[in-house]
Amino acid sequence: MFFSVIIPTYNRRPILAKALLALENQNWEAQYEVIVVDDGSTDDTLAWLTAHRPQLSHVTWVQQHHQGPAAARNLGVAQAQGDTIVFIDSDLVVTPVFLRSHGEKLQAAYAKLGHQKCFTYGRVVNTANFEEPTSEPFKITDRSRAFFATGNVAIAKSWLELAGGFDADFQFYGWEDLELGVRLKSMGLILIPCPSAVGYHWHPPFELKHIPSLIDKEIQRAKMGVLFYQKHPTWEVRLMIQMTWLHRVLWAVLSLGGQLNEHTLAPLMQRLIDRGQSQWAWEISRIFLNQYNVRAVYAAYQEWRLASQR
Known part of the structure; x- marks a missing residue:
């Protein structure tokens, strides 16, 4: 071998x-x-x-x-x-x-x-x-x-x-x-x-300054997720890319309708980082990062559908 x-x-x-x-x-x-x-x-x-x-x-x-x-x-x-x-x-x-x-x-x-x-x-x-x-x-x-x-x-x-x-x-x-x-x-x-x-x-220890690039990465991932679905339009792929009503409800609830976001959670995440608990701060950031991803998935999906109808 x-x-x-x-x-x-x-x-x-x-x-x-x-x-x-x-x-x-x-x-x-x-x-x-x-x-x-x-x-x-x-x-x-x-x-x-x-x-x-x-x-x-x-x-x-x-x-x-x-x-x-x-x-x-x-x-x-x-x-x-x-x-x-x-x-x-x-x-x-x-x-x-x-x-x-x-x-x-x-x-x-x-x-x-x-x-x-x-x-x-x-x-x-x-x-x-x-x-x-x-x-x-x-x-x-x-x-x-x-x-x-x-x-x-x-x-x-x-x-x-x-x-x-x-x-x-x-x-x-x-x-x-x-x-x-x-x-x-x-x-x-x-x-x-x-x-x-x-x-x-x-990966480098999580810091608040990383959030803009992490949000951008989630938006990129969402767009590529919709491309994935275009190539394989199955329920399994929809689950993978979080393009289901279950994911919309889940992250809407966990983020309290968007009230738990990068701004409102920043003080808590910074306190955890200061205590050497950056991993916990990262886990908390996933609440709003996943919300960004789900929103971007549906936005990219709608953009694709409109383009395909032209």
């Missing part, structure tokens, strides 16, 4: 450095490569990669103009020499047994099933600890119900090629991996959980 680890990145040099050094420290004797696809970064990502080439014996890199993660992953797959693709994000730091865990679980599944129509899905732990990201414990909020998400997944390259790869129409934040997952599921692929393949997803 020859792994090709594909990592799209955009302006994440500090945490990317940790991610790549962790991948150089793998307890895996088989052949593997790491392909970084720089999606038009404007920081010093490429300069850092060039300067640290001697420390990155498994790493190669390619660059594209900023087109989003879907196009970046497709480019990485096209460059891959391996028969098995591992997708991780550029802010994910893995443990030394990461590749071994995916490899052994895949081989065991192939032997048990008698075919290779499956993929492994590892565990992702969210952390704000930059110095020691792998020290973060697994939390209930880290559980994922996604069928196929590119934060930590290993799959035979042939299945990606048969599915047609990622849809490059998804140029903004969100849904390109789950959309591919819908197609993979329709092809009969089976998800094999691989909890021992752990990746620690780093």
